Amino acid sequence: MHTTLHADPAVAALAAAAPRLIDVRPAGEVVGELAAGGVSHAGPPIGSRAMCAPMRTALGVALAIEGRAPTAVAALALLDAGEIALHPNHDLGGVGPMSGAVTASMPVLVARDEATGRTAWCPLNEGSGKVLRYGADGPEVVQRLQWMRDVLGPALSHALAQHGPLDLLELQREALELGDECHHRTDAGSRLTHDALAPWLSAEVRRFILGNSQFFLNLAMVSAKLAMVCAEGVPGSSLVTVIARNGVEVGVQLSGTGAQWFTGPAAMPDPARLVEPYGTADMNPDLGDSAIVEVYGLGALALSASPLAAPSVGLTVDDAPQIMERLRRIAAAEHPTMRLREPQLMPALLGVDARAVVETGIRPPIHTGIAHREPGVGQIGGGVTHPPFEAFLEAVAALEGLPAEAARA
Missing domain, CATH: 3.90.1700.10 (v583 domain like)
Known part of the structure; x- marks a missing residue:
């Protein structure tokens, strides 16, 4: 082990971080740059023309759903012309898997550390296969995102209000014991999250979570991001x-x-x-x-x-x-x-x-x-x-x- 908790205050702060999931809200209510019409992406800064194809596609589709342009192609033209502000998620205090495309109306998980009051955010997980974060497009991708915006996000917000904040470290501790590593395998964490919130969820929302073994990935991501915010x-x-x-x-x-x-x-x-x-x-x-x-x-x-x-x-x-x-x-x-x-x-x-x-x-x-x-x-x-x-x-x-x-x- 290279250091100890006492040798580096950043490591001590990391160890002390206690992320709790407190809400699911539209990203524009959490991030001012997105409320102002910007869009965010995964990774370090990059110009829109230099992006890989999956990320470009994801941003175009996300902006079209947001109503910034009639089509994804038209949205990318605005982005390439510099008419839409582009930000890395990390620079805005959040994270997003794969392409990480986030716009104002997308629901995001909001986590808070009670001791410091610091927060972090992450969009919800769409599931596997043909999904926006991997650069997939088409009617099924768009319809799923719209359902997540209109149904899933508000449902999770209501459930959290009834249940109270979810202790993300406790969920991860239990998930590790049940065989997850909390990134590429999150089956146990997804089930634990479902079980905690199930009394306040509709059958439709419960089916979505139970059918999405990657659902907990984004909770692990927002938890880790918040812990790192506490240590920066x-x-x-x-x-x-x-x-x-x-x-x-x-x-x-x-x-x-x-x-x-x-x-x-x-x-x-x-x-x-x-x-x-x-x-x-x-x-x-x-x-x-x-x-x-x-x-x-x-x-x-x-x-x-x-x-x-x-x-x-x-x-x-x-x-x-x-x-x-x-x-x-x-x-x-x-x-x-x-x-x-x-x-x-x-x-x-x-x-x-x-x-x-x-x-x-x-x-x-x-x-x-x-x-x-x-x-x-x-x-x-x-x-x-x-x-x-x-x-x-x-x-x-x-x-x-x-x-x-x-x-x-």
Whole structure:
């Protein structure tokens, strides 16, 4: 373990964060930039013309649903002309999976840390297959998003008002015990969330959640993002607070360097488990904000908790012990309350230390869904990616007051 809770105030703040899901509201009621007509996306900043095809498609469809233009093509023309403001989700205090497209009317999960009052947000999960976040379009995608806006979001808001805030850490603790790693496998967490809110949900909404094993992913994402918000801005801290991918580049942020992005090229998943008939040439490079789960210490950093997650990303159960042993060398600390059960009961990892990444050369792995590189197809598998080492080099150099050239030397 590279540091302790007492050695770095950012790590202590991360350990103390207690995210609770308090509401589901339209994004425009939570984020001023979206209320003003902007749109947000996953990963570090990128111009609309430079985006990968799945992200461009997702933004065009989202803006058309928002009524900003009559068609997705027309919406993209406005975006390319600079007439619609474009923001990374992380810069607005939130996260979004895969393309991460968010507009004002989309319902978002709102989490709050009671001790600090800080908040974070994340859109709701659409399910798997042909969905907007993977760049799919068409009537079924649009109709599902409209139903989520008009029915699902208000229903969840009502249920939370009746139930009270959901303790997201407690849900994740239980999900780990039941075999989730809280990123690529979230079956148990989805069921636990359903069961907590079921008394106040309609049969239609309950069917949607029960039929969507990825529903809890977005709750884990908003929980991790909020924990990182609580840990950001500590001078000198090398705690990683963001890893995010836009399908072209991967961006990294540290607690001690604030909102500054350090980037490198997005990689292809390796290993990858693809569904028939797709091959490696069909894959889009690394995409999405969901790596925030690994930044917190779950997902790929909790592989030993979830034997069923391993084959879904191209690994085997036997890979877990060696992977976990390596990852302990870059972890910032041990989690104070979460436990992993295999090969023996042990504390979960907490956070990633960028200095340890640079010193060891071990990059944090990320469990990820794989989007087809062409729009309209959607998810074609799952795999493991690694953020670019040069981004960590430059981030640590900046933390130490060195020029970027020194990191690349």
